Amino acid sequence: MVNRSDPVTGLVVDSDEHRLIRESTAKIAQKYGSAYYLERARTGNNVDELWYELGDAGLLGVHLPEEYGGGGAGLSEAVVVVEELAAHGMPMLISVISPVICGSILSAHASTDMKQAWLPGLASGRRRMAFALTEPDAGSNSHNVGTTARRDGEGWRISGAKYFISAVSDAEALLVIARDADAPAGQRAPLSMFVVPVDAPGVVYQPLETTLVAADKQFTVFLDDVYVGPEAIIGQAGNGLRQVFAGLNPERIVAAAISNGIGRYAISKATQYAKERQVWSTPIGAHQGISHPLAKAYINVELARMAMVHSAALFDAGEDAAEAANIAKYAAAEASLEALDHSIQTHGGNGLSKEYGLAEMWFNARLLRTAPVSKEMVLNFVAQSSLGLPRSY
Numbered sequence: 001m002v003n004r005s006d007p008v009t010g011l012v013v014d015s016d017e018h019r020l021i022r023e024s025t026a027k028i029a030q031k032y033g034s035a036y037y038l039e040r041a042r043t044g045n046n047v048d049e050l051w052y053e054l055g056d057a058g059l060l061g062v063h064l065p066e067e068y069g070g071g072g073a074g075l076s077e078a079v080v081v082v083e084e085l086a087a088h089g090m091p092m093l094i095s096v097i098s099p100v101i102c103g104s105i106l107s108a109h110a111s112t113d114m115k116q117a118w119l120p121g122l123a124s125g126r127r128r129m130a131f132a133l134t135e136p137d138a139g140s141n142s143h144n145v146g147t148t149a150r151r152d153g154e155g156w157r158i159s160g161a162k163y164f165i166s167a168v169s170d171a172e173a174l175l176v177i178a179r180d181a182d183a184p185a186g187q188r189a190p191l192s193m194f195v196v197p198v199d200a201p202g203v204v205y206q207p208l209e210t211t212l213v214a215a216d217k218q219f220t221v222f223l224d225d226v227y228v229g230p231e232a233i234i235g236q237a238g239n240g241l242r243q244v245f246a247g248l249n250p251e252r253i254v255a256a257a258i259s260n261g262i263g264r265y266a267i268s269k270a271t272q273y274a275k276e277r278q279v280w281s282t283p284i285g286a287h288q289g290i291s292h293p294l295a296k297a298y299i300n301v302e303l304a305r306m307a308m309v310h311s312a313a314l315f316d317a318g319e320d321a322a323e324a325a326n327i328a329k330y331a332a333a334e335a336s337l338e339a340l341d342h343s344i345q346t347h348g349g350n351g352l353s354k355e356y357g358l359a360e361m362w363f364n365a366r367l368l369r370t371a372p373v374s375k376e377m378v379l380n381f382v383a384q385s386s387l388g389l390p391r392s393y
Helices: 017-043 048-056 075-086 093-108 111-125 240-276 288-316 322-352 357-369 375-386
Strands: 130-133 148-152 153-165 173-180 190-197 203-207 218-228
Touching: 017 048, 017 075, 017 357, 048 111, 075 093, 075 240, 075 288, 093 111, 093 130, 093 173, 130 153, 130 203, 153 173, 153 357, 173 218, 173 240, 190 218, 190 240, 240 288, 240 322, 240 357, 322 357, 322 375
Parallel strands: 130 173, 148 173
Antiparallel strands: 148 153, 153 218, 173 190, 203 218
């Protein structure tokens, strides 16, 4: 039964299975607390204790196949875990990247040997993988990847640079997207995907300084003539673009889960403060100038959560979830920023203090308006694919 007095609970009514997943995630998150996450984020330390406990509880790989150590459920279950962590002040990008994006791509397209080698570790959290797609010059155009893979005997040599790659320092390998260097001139080179160890000769990564206060650091990665054997390629050479796009809808849906969790976190903090903070013997939450903006933010977060649940259900049913995934991602990013803004305003000067952890959360929410797909590209997609308007690019 939904508890209307608890803004963390919300309107989304869980099935019994989802309720148990949410309760298990919340129990672990509460054990560590948002202060733990913020302290690790501020000092640049990892959150391995939290990560391993989530893995041991079966929560990181809840959506991965049972035969490879997962829970055998779907994306609808994965979003519960990711959202609940963010709702407790832990918006962990690695929870999207390693088990969801990389794990889902490997589950769908990798060889049996590669699945056996990687999926159990991704599910348990004992192995992590970073997703190396974005580049300084490619931007949102995945067709324009500049990193190349050239055949060398039975293997490949990979060269190029990747930009804004999350959590490389915590990862054991990179899932690298590269174009065929041997493609005929004048033709769009086919893409392929490779699993590249971060310690392979020729791989160099360096921190990318940002304003983000997050446990997941950002990196620039350089690949200088990195050799990988034939076992490193995922599926067939030249199928990388299809594999990438197969991972983009889950990425958008789970990114929405982080945003929705941030929105819930912000509203929970604001309502608690508005009930307790008194001015002239009256709780500030009694004033409509405080209560109405928070009520509106709550409505928008709940609408975004419904869109997320719908998109995940479509994906799990094998339906075309592209439109729903993009809408869910857009709605959640906008709603979380609105919720944080009103939460900070409710706290007054305290909203900018480190004690409350709201201002630092804002940069994480702001990132999700731009990544993994910008709001402008979502609007392009909806205008062209949903409304049938002429293409702008």
